[in-house]
Amino acid sequence: MSKRREVSSIVAITPDGRLYARHVRSSISSETVISALRSFRRQIGTPLLVVWDRLNAHRSKLTTAFITAHAQDYAVAYLPAYAPELNPEEQCNALVKRAMENALPGSVADLHRLARREFCRLQRRPEVIVRFFRHVGLSVTGLS
Secondary structure, eight states: OOOOOOOOEEEOTTTTTOOOEEEESOOOOOHHHHHHHHHHHHHHHHHHHEEEEOOHHHHHHHHHHHHHTTTTTEEEOOOOTTTTOOHHHHHHHHHHHHHTTTTOSHHHHHHHHHHHHHHHHHHHHHHHHHHHHHTTTOOOOSSO
């Protein structure tokens, strides 16, 4: 297991500026992805178009089987192999990381709280999230 990250975030954003985030004190696994998808689906209340990068946990047999079994709730589209400039969620992460760059958390718990706080701040700024979609040239309207 990689020690590179102590806190990982899974983020869902909507073109109208809503942000949903889950934070875990481990690397992202298939189980974590599935749990987040269930949570986001409950919170958002409508079927989700999930746009993913090619993280192994996104493409795993377990995640693929879950999506297949719940096709009425999720549709998946993959970004090109390495295209963070096409992913508005990457801009969310970059903004949060910039806000945290001078932080000196004393523990993993402090880092977790700091990440949650910064994502909560971003949640209160839907106009910024809408700009992230515009910046990458995405227009997702009229979906039901």
